Amino acid sequence: MSKATVIPQLMAVFQQYGYEGASITRFSEATGLKRASLYHYFPNGKEEMAAVVLDYITQALKEQLLAPLHSDRPPIDRIRAMNQKVDAFYQHGQQDCLLALLSIGEAHQLFQAQVQQALHLWIDSLAAVLVEAGLSSITARHRAEDAIVQIQGALVLTRGLNDTATFERLLHQMPETLLRPDDTLE
């Protein structure tokens, strides 16, 4: 049992219970390791676990969600490809986003820097594609922010309404919405 093996299992616990609701007992049940063994891997306990999980999902963001944005296909195909990954990553909206969960309560202070960095990476990567597609720099940035807002907001609505329809609809129409002509009113 290596450290890398347990990280996805810790991630699942954080996703299901949030930062405060995630306890060492639950981590122990999820990994099959006893408390003391977890402290062997993560001497700083829950806080260190969350930090490592955040590094892990930042890597997943780069390698899974953002990688399709750097292909040589047309911009709209790249965004479609990203959204396919987004749909899988969040399991059609039924999986909570750790970037959102870890900016609540006590966790907000602790992980703000890491969360901020990941969100900026996402926005910047998407905005770069929109600039390449011919949008102005400022419009591209706004649209990229809007995309992340839609994803995060749709995740909230999916949980609250217990219905993935809005998440799926917004993901589906997002590529065209993001690439619509620049009104210069924005």
Next chain:
Amino acid sequence: MSKATVIPQLMAVFQQYGYEGASITRFSEATGLKRASLYHYFPNGKEEMAAVVLDYITQALKEQLLAPLHSDRPPIDRIRAMNQKVDAFYQHGQQDCLLALLSIGEAHQLFQAQVQQALHLWIDSLAAVLVEAGLSSITARHRAEDAIVQIQGALVLTRGLNDTATFERLLHQMPETLLRPDDTLE
């Protein structure tokens, strides 16, 4: 000290710490009442407190945010009026939404019905105004969902980026966005 007096104080604790992070000790500090006194008002403890707070904010939703939608002014003015209230209610995006916080972890099971009802009320009220403005029933519903998605997503982004700019921008451009002509592509 009456029961109604402490509800806003309990709400503030839930908003700051989420459901799991909110403890009786913190409620005691926020209200000035000792633990046993809180159990006098809320025999079922934290769960009952959250349920009462949810009723309170559902009432606030109706009386503060949705009331402007029922005036006799043009639809765009009514939506602008709602968004002014939204901006104040969430303190320019810096105040977390309890409907989102109470659909996480353990709280999700407990309060799903109340959260769902409040969100549907919000969406239905907004969609009714959009229908009155001439949009088709299905488009109105989608746009109303989009509005709640934008508000909730922008709240997430405000926390994560520590910047209220996106929240303010989206609120400002929302009235025109919601009332734009129906493409019938939606």
Next chain:
DNA sequence: GTCTATACACCGATAGAC
């Protein structure tokens, strides 16, 4: 590296005096 055993703080909840 993994375990058992344990220390100590805080949690939710209740009993009972005033």
Next chain:
DNA sequence: GTCTATCGGTGTATAGAC
């Protein structure tokens, strides 16, 4: 209605055997 005192349970974290 508000308090002090207290209970059992769970939380984080560590010591030390194997």
